[in-house]
Structures are given as C-alpha cells and as structure tokens.
Amino acid sequence: MDLQPLYDSVLIGDAKTTRSIVEQALAEGVGPQQLLDDYMIPAMDEVGRRFEANEYFVPELLISARAMKGALEILRPLLADSGSQTIGRVIVGTVRGDLHDIGKNLVAAMLEGGGFEVVDLGVDVPPEKFIESIGETNADIIAMSALLTTTMPGMKTTIEALESAGIRNNVKVIIGGAPVTQRYADEIGADGFSDNASAAVRLCRDLVNA
Numbered sequence: 764m765d766l767q768p769l770y771d772s773v774l775i776g777d778a779k780t781t782r783s784i785v786e787q788a789l790a791e792g793v794g795p796q797q798l799l800d801d802y803m804i805p806a807m808d809e810v811g812r813r814f815e816a817n818e819y820f821v822p823e824l825l826i827s828a829r830a831m832k833g834a835l836e837i838l839r840p841l842l843a844d845s846g847s848q849t850i851g852r853v854i855v856g857t858v859r860g861d862l863h864d865i866g867k868n869l870v871a872a873m874l875e876g877g878g879f880e881v882v883d884l885g886v887d888v889p890p891e892k893f894i895e896s897i898g899e900t901n902a903d904i905i906a907m908s909a910l911l912t913t914t915m916p917g918m919k920t921t922i923e924a925l926e927s928a929g930i931r932n933n934v935k936v937i938i939g940g941a942p943v944t945q946r947y948a949d950e951i952g953a954d955g956f957s958d959n960a961s962a963a964v965r966l967c968r969d970l971v972n973a
C-alpha cells in the first residue's frame with residue numbers, strides 16, 4: 764500500500780483522509796509504529812519547518828495537529844496493547860504555559876504499551892500539580908514535556924519545587940520535547956532525557972530497573 768498520501772494528509776491537515784488511510788493501513792497489516800515513525804511524525808516535522816519558513820501559520824499548525832491527534836486516537840490503544848503487567852507508575856504532563864501535547868501523548872501511549880501505568884496530567888501543568896500528583900499516586904517517575912524554549916524553564920522550576928518539598932529523592936525525573944537536550948537535562952539535574960517516545964520507554968525501564 765502506498766502510504767505517501769498519509770504523509771500528505773497530515774501535512775495539509777485533512778483529518779478525515781488521515782483517519783481513513785490509517786484505518787485502511789492497519790487493516791492491511793501495517794504496524795502502528797511504522798505509520799507514526801515513517802509518515803505521521805515526519806509530516807509534523809515538515810509542518811514545523813514550513814511554520815519556521817513563514818510558509819505555514821498558526822491555523823495550518825492547528826489543522827495538521829488536529830489530523831495527527833484524530834489518527835492518534837485510533838493508534839493509541841494499539842500502541843498500548845501489550846498486555847504486560849505494570850512495571851512502574853509514571854506521571855506525564857506538558858509544563859506550565861505550554862499547550863503542545865502530541866509528543867507527550869505519544870510518550871504516554873508508548874509507556875502504557877511498555878507496561879507502565881500512566882497518570883496523564885495534560886498540558887499547562889504547574890509545578891504544584893506535579894507535586895500534588897506524586898502525593899496522590901506515589902509514582903516512580905515524572906515525565907515532563909516542553910515544546911517551547913520559553914516554557915522549558917518550567918522543568919527546572921518543577922525539579923526545584925520537588926527539592927523544596929523534600930521529595931526529590933523519592934521520584935525520578937525525565938524530560939523531553941523538541942527543544943530539550945541531554946545537556947539541558949544534565950544542567951537542571953534531571954535523571955534522563957530522550958528525543959523520542961520509544962527511547963523514553965527504555966529510559967523508564969532502566970530507571971525502575973525493570
């Protein structure tokens with residue numbers, strides 16, 4: 764099956780076509796991970812490149828994101844469908860001021876698929892909410908996402924808040940999102956970083972020694 768139209772439909776934000784190609788590809792036996800890695804994520808990267816080059820503007824970003832999210836609703840249960848038992852609990856969230864959630868949702872879905880229980884706090888999550896959630900869930904790991912250079916400092920603030928609350932040693936912290944780097948993770952004292960959702964699962968497994 765030629766899947767180039769999947770790339771094109773995310774790129775132009777055609778949600779209906781995106782969903783129907785995904786459904787058809789799955790029915791023909793194409794794996795959900797391949798659809799994401801080879802077509803859908805590259806299309807979002809191209810959306811970002813066009814935005815940077817002033818060829819796309821916010822409305823185009825929004826409609827491409829809507830197409831991506833619609834198809835992710837179909838893929839998410841498949842990514843999560845591993846049937847394995849819980850090996851740890853992870854709180855995921857996009858930091859304060861940041862509304863980007865496609866990458867965060869992918870990380871959450873892959874973690875569920877990798878056998879973790881996921882508590883998803885959504886987007887625009889302030890440090891207090893991460894801390895409150897540790898108390899409520901007794902999670903092993905906090906996974907923070909940021910897509911804006913202006914919101915990345917929220918990761919540092921959250922780690923500082925964990926320290927002030929005296930619970931920094933009770934929980935591992937991992938970070939990610941397009942502008943985030945290993946260097947930044949080291950700088951703010953995070954326990955791990957990865958630039959993609961599959962590696963995030965390996966990272967969490969290492970951190971809980973699973």
Ligand code: B12
Nearest residue numbers: 811824828862863864865866908911912939940941959960
């Ligand atoms: C879609 C999109 C939007 C959508 C978001 C919709 C949604 N529900 O998420 C909308 C239209 C709302 C949007 C808004 C804005 N956006 Co925007 N957006 C994007 C775009 C095109 C794609 C992001 C995306 O979904 N990528 C696909 C996912 C799969 O990739 P990802 O998020 O990087 O995630 C992967 C990894 O990073 C990693 N990962 C992610 N999180 C985590 C967490 C952990 C713990 C780990 C381990 C790994 C990990 O795993 C993921 C899967 O492999 C990017 C460009 C880009 N290429 O990044 C710009 C981009 C992020 N946006 C940008 C900007 C400027 C904005 C706005 C300020 C625009 C405006 N003027 O209003 C607003 C800000 C709104 C806000 N307050 O958050 C800039 C940021 C520039 C900067 N340096 O800060 C970018 C880079 C575009 C650009 N090139 O200029 N945006």
